[in-house]
Structure formats: C-alpha cells, structure tokens
Amino acid sequence: MADNSISRTLRIGVDVGGTNTDGVILDPSRANDSKTRGILAWHKAATTPDPSDGISKAITTMFTSADISPEQVATVTIGTTHFVNAIVERDESRLSKVAVIRLSGPFSKHAPPCVDWPDDLRDIVLGYYALAKGGLEVDGELISDIDEEEIKTQCQEIKKRGITSVVVNGIFSPIDTVERQEERAAEIIRREIPGSDVVCSKEVANLGFLERENAALLNASILKFARRTIKSFQKPVRQLGIKCPVFITQNDGTVLSGDVASQFPIKTFSSGPTNSMRGAAFLVEGENKTDSAEHGEGMMVVDIGGTTTDVGLLLPNGFPRQQAAYSDFSGVRMNFSCPDVKSIGLGGGSLVRKGDPLSIGPDSVGYKLTSESLVFGGKVLTTTDCAVAANPALGIGTPELVQGALTPDEATVYETLVKQKLEKIIDTMKTSPKDIPVVLVGGGAIIAPDQLRGASKVLKPEWSQVANAIGAAIARISAVVDTIRSTETKTAKQLLEEISEEAKAKTIAAGATPESVRVVEVEELPLQYVANKTRFVVRAAGDFDLSQIDTVAEPSPEQPSKLQEADSDQSSQEAVVSKRHNKKQAGQEVRQVDISTYKPxxxxxxxxxxxxxxxxxxxxxxxxxxxxxxxxxxxxxxxxxxxxxxxxxxxxxxxxxxxxxxxxxxxxxxxxxxxxxxxxxxxxxxxxxxxxxxxxxxxxxxxxxxxxxxxxxxxxxxxxxxxxxxxxxxxxxxxxxxxxxxxxxxxxxxxxxxxxxxxxxxxxxxxxxxxxxxxxxxxxxxxxxxxxxxxxxxxxxxxxxxxxxxxxxxxxxxxxSQAWRIGRAVARARQENRLEAMAESIIDECGGSAGGKVLFKGKIVGVQRTLRMGHVYGECIIEGITDISALDGVDAGKEKGQQFTGRIKIPFKNENIAAVKVHDGQEDGALERQEDVLAIVPDLVCVIDAQNGEAIGTPEYRYGLLVMVIALAASDKWTGSKRGIELGGPNAFGFEHLEYQPVGTFVKPVSVIDEFDVSV
The missing domain is CATH 3.40.1610.10 (CV3147-like domain)
Known part of the structure; x- marks a missing residue:
C-alpha cells in the first residue's frame, strides 16, 4: 500500500533522449539518506517513436515497482533533446516559416535577419522581413516611436505569404520598460493576424541585437512543434491520474512550466548536459561537502556514454559554468545562456586498435555495443572489452570472451591512454590548479580509472546511469534580471540591492519558496563612453514550494502599460522590405579552403x-x-x-x-x-x-x-x-x-x-x-x-x-596584412586541431620570438570594473594552469607544453594596459614593482580564448574563461621617440612610476602584396 505520510511530496524526473528514456521517482524529504538518496524507483529503456509511450511506460513501471500512487506526486519534470534536434536535423516538418519585423529605424539595414546563418537553415526558416520605425538609445531615449499603420501594412504582406509565426526585435528592447515597443507591436500583429505566434525578442534573450534575433527566430520556428511535443509529454501524465504541473528543464538547471516551455522551447536546448551535471552532484552531495567548501569550485562531472565523454564544471552556487558571451547552435550565433561542456571521442563503445602505437577512438560502435563488442560475442575490440578483461567482476557480457584480448604491455598502454585523455579534459575545464572532486556518471563510466591526476577524489555513485533524470527531478526555479540603470542618483551598490530583490521576487512569483531563494550570480558592467550607465545581470534561484505547487499560476507576459506619446518626425522614414530569395545567391558561403596552399x-x-x-x-x-x-x-x-x-x-x-x-x-x-x-x-x-x-x-x-x-x-x-x-x-x-x-x-x-x-x-x-x-x-x-x-x-x-x-x-x-596573417594562423590551428599552439603560431606570424612572446596561459578567476570619465577601468586576474593542449588525440608520453603557475593581473582602460605578476595577497595592490611587469603599453597585451583562438575583449572578461596571453612589440612609430612613449606608454594610463621595457624588437609585418603579387 502507498505510504500516505509522503503524500504529494514526490518528484518524478524523466529524460527523453534520442537513444534512451530515463526516469526516477524521488522523495526530497529522504534526500539525505546516504543509502537511498531518496530515490524510490528508477527506469531506463529505449526511447519510443512516440515519446508519450516511453514516458507512460517509465512512470507506470516505477509506480508498480515502488508501490506509489499518482496522488503522492507533487511535480513531474521532463528533459528533452527533441527541440534542438529539429534544428540540427533541418527537419522542415518540425520547423515553421518565420517573418521578422525589426523596430530599428534607420539602423541594421546592412545586416538583414539570418545574415550569418547557414544557407540551408535560413531557406527553411526565414520567410519575410521588414525594417520599421522604432528602437531606443542606450539611455532609453527614442530612436523613433513605432508606427501602427506601418506595422499593419507589414502584417498584410506577412498574411499574403501564409506565415503565422512572427518575431519582433527592437533596438535595446531588453531595457525597454517604459515605451514597451515590442509588446505594443506584438498586440497589433495579433490583431491583424489572428492565431499568429508572436515572439518578442526581449523575452528570449538579452543584449546583442543579431544574436537575440537569431534566438527568437529559432524559437518562433519550433513553436508549433514544441506545443505538440509538450502536449504529448503531458498526455501520459494526465492519463495516469497524476494531477500536478508538468515542468520542462531549461539550459541552466532550472525549470519552465509546460505552458512557458511551449512559448520558449529554445530555453531547453542544452538542458541534457545540465541535468546530468546536477544529477551527479546530487548523488554525491553528502560525500563532497567538505571538498566543495575547501576549494570553492564545486565539482567536475564526467559523463561517459557510448561514443563521447562530456565534461562540465558545476560551480559552488549549484549551477553549471556557462559558456562565454556567445554560443553556437548548428551554425547560428546566439547570446544564449548555455552550459560550458566539452566533449572528447571516448566512450564505452570506442574502438581500440592494437598496434604501434595502440590507439583509442574517436570512432565507436555506439548503440551496437551489445552486438559488436567482443564481450557480447562480436568481433570488435572496444574499451568496454578492455575494462571487462581487467576486471571480470564488472558482470558485463561474457568475461571469458575477452581473456587475453590485450597483452600486459598493451593493457598498460591502454590504461595510460584512457587516463591521459580524461585527465587532459578535466584539467582544461578546471578554474584552478587545485585538485577538485570528479564525479563519473553514464553507462561508460566503467572504463575510467579510480584515480585521476587533478582529482581530489573520483566518485562513481550508484544510480549514475540515470543522472539526467535525477537532475530533472531536482531542478530548481530561477529568474534573471538583465538591465541597464543610471548610477547618477544611486550608487551601484544600491542599484544592485534593488535589482537583486527584483530577481528574488520574480523567482518567488514563479513558484519558489521565499526562504530558499538566493542570488546565485551577479555581473556588473559599466558602459564605456556612456555617462552614469551600468549594466547589471542578476540571477536568483530557489526550491519548489510544494505546498503551493497545485495552485501556482505561470506568470504571463506583462500587459503593455498605457501607450506613451512621443514626438518624432516619421514622415520621411519608410519600411525596408525584402522578400526571401528561394535560390541561393552565388558565393553566399565562405568556401572551405586549403589554408596551406591558399593565395590571396x-x-x-x-x-x-x-x-x-x-x-x-x-x-x-x-x-x-x-x-x-x-x-x-x-x-x-x-x-x-x-x-x-x-x-x-x-x-x-x-x-x-x-x-x-x-x-x-x-x-x-x-x-x-x-x-x-x-x-x-x-x-x-x-x-x-x-x-x-x-x-x-x-x-x-x-x-x-x-x-x-x-x-x-x-x-x-x-x-x-x-x-x-x-x-x-x-x-x-x-x-x-x-x-x-x-x-x-x-x-x-x-x-x-x-x-x-x-x-x-x-x-x-x-x-x-x-x-x-x-x-x-x-x-x-x-x-x-x-x-x-x-x-x-x-x-x-x-x-x-x-x-x-x-x-x-x-x-x-x-x-x-598583419591582421590577415594572425587570422590565418588561428584558422590553420583550428583546421589542424592545434589549439594548444595557437599563441605560439600568432607570435610566429608577428616576427617570431624577437617580436613578441607568450606571457601566460590560464583561467580568469577574477574581474573588477569601475567607470571613470567615461572610460571603463578594471583588472582581470588570471591563474596559471599546468598545461593547455588539444582536448583529445595526445599520445601517451607526449611532452607537455610550457608550464604556467601563479597568477597575473591585467589592468585595463577599455584596452589592456599591462600584464603583471601577482604575489600572494596582492591582487588588489598597485603596480609597484618594475620587475613584476611582464609587458606594458605601448606594447600590445592580447588575451585570447584558448578554446577557439578568438580575442576576448575587456567587456567579455568573466570568471572561468580559459585564456592565453601574448605580448607583441609595438611599432617603432611609438617606441622610437620619447613623445611616442609619453602618449602611448605607462604615463598616459596613470602608471608614471613604471618604466616602459620592450618585450622585443618590432618586426615590420610582411606585406601580403609583396608576397603574393602575381605580376612580380
């Protein structure tokens, strides 16, 4: 019989993956039980063509095995990859045509919607666009007000094309709390095109016009499919008599109601890795509290599947470390919050090739493991076979079939390779050289060793094979406020307190218990050349209020306030309209070139x-x-x-x-x-x-x-x-x-x-x-x-x-020519998978060791910014790491690159001023010691993203980014005279006590024209 003492407290988590559907039933009141972790039942089975069948089977099976009734369930939370797969697979049956109305006045005309998309996806999604009056300045002043008649005219054009999904994107709309231009335009569109889906860009993403529009476009394109899919998720829950809300997990480890997820399915795109990370952390929470507190870094989660290993860092705030400013979904650039997850070609089905040298992966037998690997009677040697050969007690397949699969020497090399691959990617993802806990999850975790360099402990928890579902079950509620405020009458501290309260209130309104809500992320960005303006980004999160869960109403988009009247001369402005070309224009994609032979x-x-x-x-x-x-x-x-x-x-x-x-x-x-x-x-x-x-x-x-x-x-x-x-x-x-x-x-x-x-x-x-x-x-x-x-x-x-x-x-x-050569070096390093040598390649293109040097490689562990006289001053603290190298494919015994230890700081005034050694406890001190200066203006101090070779601008500095720092000798036009050093050197930036010491001798860049002129 059901235990009524836990009535309406149970949480169901289901992860609907492309291969398997996993489920768990969890009792939060028993989460501290070290034996059960509150997990009452779990299920894992192949995903069915109709996901509702798989969900129904998972929940029914768990109800039966644990003797649980529907009345005991407080929440059902589902994670899914269905929506992102529709984009990746370019499935026209799941993607709708979208029209875009920009509220941009005379701006943005040279960069139309989808301008940077892959041709095939743009042709599927973009049906029509128009530029219309509207948009704000950064201080909230109008560029121009919207014109209702103009929008009505565009609606008629959209209706002619049979398009019912529309995106409205206005300049600086995320900070528009007064004019509410996007909302007003959306009302007009809904009246003119009954039954249309209208997506306001400000509700999808934050500052970054093109990137926000891209996210809104993808969101609008999958809305109809998302409604059908989420309805199919809700159907089995209702049929089973479960009378509670159905939530969908989003990218940051928190949830959306089914209704809200139906409006913003894009927010679920990267929820899978996040669920896995949070589920893993939950399973080892009791064992890891000391380590987390000591190191302040949370834990590393290593999810080993059949083909790949995915690694992410779960921060002490309980949320995954996020990617840098921009992310890429299937060739579309967006400013959308996504977990920073790195993958390598190592899994339980990875092929092991005997020979000199022995190699592993990256190819895999994947889902055919149970038929093709030796331990299951197949003919292919895999990592699972090697794991069973080393430890027959694993209870997988028929251990006798893999006896002698590797010689003792081969087994040693194999174990070294697996260990090195895992250690390398773990080291790359860490934000400190200190050891931190590493949690192994996934069906392929059996191939991992019990000890790894860089790990304070290696944990392989029970139920790790359904970590995704556990992560879904324990997902929290969050809210974000991203806004620009004036610091003219209030201090940044006062504003931050106000915005934090706004974020907390939004989280409570979404269904969190007030006492559990905490601010988990704060970012403060003064704006360059903008008087008294600072951008604040605050995230708050809290636990479900289970006592109110059946009555919590999802917050609906706010209704527009009374329309604001504004004077503007609109008579001379006209909408810019462009029909989509059905045929691809010649040369619209940058062709892949052989960089080694390319000639301009x-x-x-x-x-x-x-x-x-x-x-x-x-x-x-x-x-x-x-x-x-x-x-x-x-x-x-x-x-x-x-x-x-x-x-x-x-x-x-x-x-x-x-x-x-x-x-x-x-x-x-x-x-x-x-x-x-x-x-x-x-x-x-x-x-x-x-x-x-x-x-x-x-x-x-x-x-x-x-x-x-x-x-x-x-x-x-x-x-x-x-x-x-x-x-x-x-x-x-x-x-x-x-x-x-x-x-x-x-x-x-x-x-x-x-x-x-x-x-x-x-x-x-x-x-x-x-x-x-x-x-x-x-x-x-x-x-x-x-x-x-x-x-x-x-x-x-x-x-x-x-x-x-x-x-x-x-x-x-x-x-x-110099910029071209640097860009070519970066492109070549990417093409040849030599990211670990990126910095050295750039130095080679700028005169070699005579003209510059690699100063440091590490991770950003601190950023401070202040605004003075219109310029953003600040410091970036970078902590060294033992080695930055390619994430995969490094053979055993390969010599490591240069070691970097300790910390450096980079003071900046919009641009980087210097790179300086930091002594313990002196991060906040002045630059007092000449011998600590590694490089200083007018020489160039450049910070580069170690993961892709792109520059990182000072507004993009953020905790956890993996970077390389190089210095290039300044032109002799600066260093050849006392006046040049005065105008461009330390004195010009307030460091009069420091003397300019060149990092090298300026080498005049080699002219592309001189090298490649065919007339010579």
Missing part, C-alpha cells in the same frame, strides 16, 4: 579582398585590439554583405601611394555595448559626405584609424566600390587600439597641430556635428566625447585627409 588575389600591386581574407582580417583585428576597439563581427557582416552584392574592396601598399595623394580616414566612436545593439546604418558614409562639404581636399585613398577592433575594417568598408570606391592603405594610425584619438601616430610626430580638424561626426539618425577647427587634438577628443553622450553613445567620425607623403612618415605599415 593580388594583381599589379593591388590586393582584392574576398570573404576568406575578410574573415581572417576580422579575427586578427580583434586580437590586435588588445581587449578594446569593440568586436569586428557586426562590421565584418556588413562588409561581407557588400562583397556578396558585388562590391570590390582593394588594398594597396603605403609605399605605392603618391606623395600628393589625399589619404582620408573614418571610424566609429562609442561604447561596444551600444555597437552590438544599434547596428550600423549609413552614418559612416554620411559623416564622410558632410566632411567634404567643408574640406577642400577630396580623398584619393582611405586608411583605418586603428587596426584594433571594429575600426580595423572601416577603411575597407568606406573604400568599397559601392561606397567611396577608393583603395585602402595597408596600414593605420595606431598599430593596435587605443582609447583616445590623440593616441595616434600623426599626433606622435606632431608635425602640425591639430591633425584631426576639421572633423565631422554623425549618429545615423539625422544628427550631424561639424567641427571646422579646434585648438588641439586633445580638445577634439573632449568635444567629440561630450557630443557623443548626446548622440546615442555611438557615432561615425570622418577625419580630414593627409598627404601621401605625410601618411608614409606616420603610418604603422602593413597592419591589414
């Missing part, structure tokens, strides 16, 4: 840039940005669109420019946070046109202001044949990125004063400022920054041309 198109001393070149230049620009300059990604997308539309982009060598030429310049100024939201419109060209109304000398060439960051591409963009049709000089005025305009090489030479006058800036929304003259370049900077704060914190600037002779004296030469 250089003819008669002119380099014609193509998409491959552009991708490499963009990667190199961000690395040369030394943490600043903003991401080149949106600018790369814009320029790529010009190339695909047939534009020609030319690069010429500085030495080929005539002395009497006029070399113009242009670039962006403002906050990187703004640039990822307010995508570029026509402001770059507008500033140039307005400048030449007052400037007598018309440009014959263009040059980049700075090669570092997004501005590194502006010379190419302005010079494109569809814009100014001018060749771009292979060089720039910095050789890196600096935070101010007076930190440029023309100012260093000081041959005339000021250089940057006249100047023109435009915000792209009808506002232009022209400064015909100024007293100094420092005044140009001050006045421009003052105007910038009133122009949306992002403008395009056009600078007057200099003569060709002046350019050749002042230019940092061949920096586009």
């Amino acid at each position: 198109d250089v003819r008669n001393r002119v380099w014609y840039v193509n998409e491959t070149d552009l991708a490499w230049i963009s990667t190199g620009c961000y690395i040369l940005g030394t943490g600043g300059g903003g991401s080149p990604y949106p600018h790369m997308i814009l320029l790529r669109q010009l190339l695909r539309a047939g534009a020609t982009v030319r690069v010429v060598s500085p030495e080929d420019v005539q002395d009497d030429a006029a070399v113009g310049c242009g670039g962006g100024a403002g906050s990187p946070t703004v640039s990822i939201e307010k995508l570029q419109g026509d402001e770059m060209m507008e500033a140039q046109k307005e400048l030449y109304k007052i400037c007598d000398d018309k440009a014959t060439h263009m040059i980049a202001l700075e090669i570092g960051g997004g501005n590194g591409l502006q010379g190419l963009t302005l010079g494109a044949s569809s814009n100014m049709d001018l060749p771009c000089v292979d060089g720039d005025w910095m050789g890196r990125a600096y935070p101010t305009k007076w930190q440029t090489t023309p100012v260093v030479f000081n041959e005339r004063q000021p250089i940057w006058s006249p100047i023109c800036i435009a915000d792209g929304n009808g506002n232009v400022v022209v400064m015909p003259k100024a007293s100094s370049d420092r005044q140009v900077e001050r006045i421009m920054r003052a105007a910038l704060s009133q122009m949306g914190s992002q403008v395009a600037a056009a600078e007057p041309p200099v003569t060709g002779a002046e350019m050749k004296r002042w230019v940092v030469e061949n920096t586009i």
Whole structure:
C-alpha cells in the first residue's frame, strides 16, 4: 500500500533522449539518506517513436515497482533533446516559416535577419522581413516611436505569404520598460493576424541585437512543434491520474512550466548536459561537502556514454559554468545562456586498435555495443572489452570472451591512454590548479580509472546511469534580471540591492519558496563612453514550494502599460522590405579552403579582398585590439554583405601611394555595448559626405584609424566600390587600439597641430556635428566625447585627409596584412586541431620570438570594473594552469607544453594596459614593482580564448574563461621617440612610476602584396 505520510511530496524526473528514456521517482524529504538518496524507483529503456509511450511506460513501471500512487506526486519534470534536434536535423516538418519585423529605424539595414546563418537553415526558416520605425538609445531615449499603420501594412504582406509565426526585435528592447515597443507591436500583429505566434525578442534573450534575433527566430520556428511535443509529454501524465504541473528543464538547471516551455522551447536546448551535471552532484552531495567548501569550485562531472565523454564544471552556487558571451547552435550565433561542456571521442563503445602505437577512438560502435563488442560475442575490440578483461567482476557480457584480448604491455598502454585523455579534459575545464572532486556518471563510466591526476577524489555513485533524470527531478526555479540603470542618483551598490530583490521576487512569483531563494550570480558592467550607465545581470534561484505547487499560476507576459506619446518626425522614414530569395545567391558561403596552399588575389600591386581574407582580417583585428576597439563581427557582416552584392574592396601598399595623394580616414566612436545593439546604418558614409562639404581636399585613398577592433575594417568598408570606391592603405594610425584619438601616430610626430580638424561626426539618425577647427587634438577628443553622450553613445567620425607623403612618415605599415596573417594562423590551428599552439603560431606570424612572446596561459578567476570619465577601468586576474593542449588525440608520453603557475593581473582602460605578476595577497595592490611587469603599453597585451583562438575583449572578461596571453612589440612609430612613449606608454594610463621595457624588437609585418603579387 502507498505510504500516505509522503503524500504529494514526490518528484518524478524523466529524460527523453534520442537513444534512451530515463526516469526516477524521488522523495526530497529522504534526500539525505546516504543509502537511498531518496530515490524510490528508477527506469531506463529505449526511447519510443512516440515519446508519450516511453514516458507512460517509465512512470507506470516505477509506480508498480515502488508501490506509489499518482496522488503522492507533487511535480513531474521532463528533459528533452527533441527541440534542438529539429534544428540540427533541418527537419522542415518540425520547423515553421518565420517573418521578422525589426523596430530599428534607420539602423541594421546592412545586416538583414539570418545574415550569418547557414544557407540551408535560413531557406527553411526565414520567410519575410521588414525594417520599421522604432528602437531606443542606450539611455532609453527614442530612436523613433513605432508606427501602427506601418506595422499593419507589414502584417498584410506577412498574411499574403501564409506565415503565422512572427518575431519582433527592437533596438535595446531588453531595457525597454517604459515605451514597451515590442509588446505594443506584438498586440497589433495579433490583431491583424489572428492565431499568429508572436515572439518578442526581449523575452528570449538579452543584449546583442543579431544574436537575440537569431534566438527568437529559432524559437518562433519550433513553436508549433514544441506545443505538440509538450502536449504529448503531458498526455501520459494526465492519463495516469497524476494531477500536478508538468515542468520542462531549461539550459541552466532550472525549470519552465509546460505552458512557458511551449512559448520558449529554445530555453531547453542544452538542458541534457545540465541535468546530468546536477544529477551527479546530487548523488554525491553528502560525500563532497567538505571538498566543495575547501576549494570553492564545486565539482567536475564526467559523463561517459557510448561514443563521447562530456565534461562540465558545476560551480559552488549549484549551477553549471556557462559558456562565454556567445554560443553556437548548428551554425547560428546566439547570446544564449548555455552550459560550458566539452566533449572528447571516448566512450564505452570506442574502438581500440592494437598496434604501434595502440590507439583509442574517436570512432565507436555506439548503440551496437551489445552486438559488436567482443564481450557480447562480436568481433570488435572496444574499451568496454578492455575494462571487462581487467576486471571480470564488472558482470558485463561474457568475461571469458575477452581473456587475453590485450597483452600486459598493451593493457598498460591502454590504461595510460584512457587516463591521459580524461585527465587532459578535466584539467582544461578546471578554474584552478587545485585538485577538485570528479564525479563519473553514464553507462561508460566503467572504463575510467579510480584515480585521476587533478582529482581530489573520483566518485562513481550508484544510480549514475540515470543522472539526467535525477537532475530533472531536482531542478530548481530561477529568474534573471538583465538591465541597464543610471548610477547618477544611486550608487551601484544600491542599484544592485534593488535589482537583486527584483530577481528574488520574480523567482518567488514563479513558484519558489521565499526562504530558499538566493542570488546565485551577479555581473556588473559599466558602459564605456556612456555617462552614469551600468549594466547589471542578476540571477536568483530557489526550491519548489510544494505546498503551493497545485495552485501556482505561470506568470504571463506583462500587459503593455498605457501607450506613451512621443514626438518624432516619421514622415520621411519608410519600411525596408525584402522578400526571401528561394535560390541561393552565388558565393553566399565562405568556401572551405586549403589554408596551406591558399593565395590571396593580388594583381599589379593591388590586393582584392574576398570573404576568406575578410574573415581572417576580422579575427586578427580583434586580437590586435588588445581587449578594446569593440568586436569586428557586426562590421565584418556588413562588409561581407557588400562583397556578396558585388562590391570590390582593394588594398594597396603605403609605399605605392603618391606623395600628393589625399589619404582620408573614418571610424566609429562609442561604447561596444551600444555597437552590438544599434547596428550600423549609413552614418559612416554620411559623416564622410558632410566632411567634404567643408574640406577642400577630396580623398584619393582611405586608411583605418586603428587596426584594433571594429575600426580595423572601416577603411575597407568606406573604400568599397559601392561606397567611396577608393583603395585602402595597408596600414593605420595606431598599430593596435587605443582609447583616445590623440593616441595616434600623426599626433606622435606632431608635425602640425591639430591633425584631426576639421572633423565631422554623425549618429545615423539625422544628427550631424561639424567641427571646422579646434585648438588641439586633445580638445577634439573632449568635444567629440561630450557630443557623443548626446548622440546615442555611438557615432561615425570622418577625419580630414593627409598627404601621401605625410601618411608614409606616420603610418604603422602593413597592419591589414598583419591582421590577415594572425587570422590565418588561428584558422590553420583550428583546421589542424592545434589549439594548444595557437599563441605560439600568432607570435610566429608577428616576427617570431624577437617580436613578441607568450606571457601566460590560464583561467580568469577574477574581474573588477569601475567607470571613470567615461572610460571603463578594471583588472582581470588570471591563474596559471599546468598545461593547455588539444582536448583529445595526445599520445601517451607526449611532452607537455610550457608550464604556467601563479597568477597575473591585467589592468585595463577599455584596452589592456599591462600584464603583471601577482604575489600572494596582492591582487588588489598597485603596480609597484618594475620587475613584476611582464609587458606594458605601448606594447600590445592580447588575451585570447584558448578554446577557439578568438580575442576576448575587456567587456567579455568573466570568471572561468580559459585564456592565453601574448605580448607583441609595438611599432617603432611609438617606441622610437620619447613623445611616442609619453602618449602611448605607462604615463598616459596613470602608471608614471613604471618604466616602459620592450618585450622585443618590432618586426615590420610582411606585406601580403609583396608576397603574393602575381605580376612580380
């Protein structure tokens, strides 16, 4: 008979995977029982074509085995991969056509929806898009108000195409709490297209216009399929007489109700690995409390399946470590929160090849293990066979069949290889060299040794084969507040307290017990060049309130407040509408090239840039940005669109420019946070046109202001044949990125004063400022920054041309070539799976050991930021690790790379200033010891993501990221004079007590034109 004493307290967890459906019934009141962990029943069986059958069978079987009645169940929580599989498999039967209405005013026109998607997925999903009036500035001011008639007109176009799924995406919509433009537009669409699914981007993801839109598009495309699927999950629960809510697990280890998951299925995409991690932690919680507290790192979870091993780090706050700023789903870039999980080709079905040397995987027999491996009577030697041969007591298959499968020497090599592979990926995922607990789960865990280097203990808990289902059963409730607030009248601490309370209140409203709710994650990001504005991200989480679970109502999207009236001149703005092309345009995908043999198109001393070149230049620009300059990604997308539309982009060598030429310049100024939201419109060209109304000398060439960051591409963009049709000089005025305009090489030479006058800036929304003259370049900077704060914190600037002779004296030469070579090195390391040598490869492309050095490899363990005079100052603390290398494929006995121990700190002012050794207890101290300085400005200190080779900008620094730090010698245009070091060295950043010591000798970058010109 059922035990009524535990009535309505039981939690069911079910994980519906592609191969198996796992289930558990758990009693939270008995979770501290070391023998049972509160697990009353569990089930594992193959997933059925109709998932409802598998769910019904799992729950029915568990009810029977544990003598449990439906009335005792308080919650049912289901984890699934169905939704992400629909995207991965490009299943048109499960994906709907989607229309997009952007509330973006004159911005974003050069980067249409799905611009960076794979062709096949874009053709399936995107049905129509339009640009409409709307959008906010970063301070909440209107770019323009929405136009109801305009939206109605677009609805008619959408209806003609039979599309019923619509995404609304507005500039800075995540901080729009007053105008509520997306919500107002959604109401109009629902009225005009009855029965339509309307997704407001702000409800799906946070700041990052393209990435948020991408997430909203995928979400909208799977809505109909998600409703059907979740209904099929709910059906067996209801049929079994279970009268409680059905929840779906989301990416961060918390839950959504079935109704909310039906609205936002994308939030479930990566829930599987998270469930596994949280389930594993639950199973060993009692054994691991001491270790967790001591090391402050939680635990490493190693999930060994049949084909792969997935490894993730569960932090002390009970949630998985998240990926960096951006994630990638099936070729679609999103700013969506996903667990940081790494995989290697090692599992219970991995093939073992005898020979010299013996090798393991990455190929596997997978689900055919029980028919193809030796221990089950097959003919293929697998890791499971080797495990059984070493330990026949495992009780798997017929142990006699694998006796003598390996010689003693082969067995030793095999065990070493398995151990090394696991130790390597564990070390890569750790955030400290200290040992931490490692928990092994999954059916393939039998192949793992009982001891691993880097592990304080190795735990193989009971019920680990259903860790996913356990993770689903114990999932919590959470809420996130991601907002930008003014610090003008309240301190950041006061605002953080208010926002934390908001996050807690949202969590309680979602069904958590008030006493259990805690703030588990806080991020504070002051905005560059934006007065008194800080971005706060706060996450709170709590346990289910089981006493109220049957009455908890899911929070519905808030209703729009009373419409706000705003004056705006809308008569001259028109919607930009584009029909989707059914046929792929030629050249829309960057073709995979053989990097070792690739040659750029250089003819008669002119380099014609193509998409491959552009991708490499963009990667190199961000690395040369030394943490600043903003991401080149949106600018790369814009320029790529010009190339695909047939534009020609030319690069010429500085030495080929005539002395009497006029070399113009242009670039962006403002906050990187703004640039990822307010995508570029026509402001770059507008500033140039307005400048030449007052400037007598018309440009014959263009040059980049700075090669570092997004501005590194502006010379190419302005010079494109569809814009100014001018060749771009292979060089720039910095050789890196600096935070101010007076930190440029023309100012260093000081041959005339000021250089940057006249100047023109435009915000792209009808506002232009022209400064015909100024007293100094420092005044140009001050006045421009003052105007910038009133122009949306992002403008395009056009600078007057200099003569060709002046350019050749002042230019940092061949920096586009240098960016190209750095990007090529990164691409080659990825293609050849040599990520561990990424930093060294970049140094080789920049003059070798004479011109730079690898300073450090480790993990970010601390970040501090403050805002002073419009600039973000801060420090990043990095702790060394024993070895960074490729995650897989390293043979036993292979020599390790350079060892890095201790800590360094990188102070930054928008860009990185220095890399400095840290002594125990001195992380927060001033830079007082010259001998501790590893590198300092004007030399370049670059932080690179060790997992993909991309630069990490200072706004993206976050705890746990695995990084490489390199230093490159600055151009002799900076280091060759006392004035250059004064303007670009330690004094300029407040470190007067430190002396500049070069990390090497500057080596002039090798010109792509000189090397590849076919006319030579």
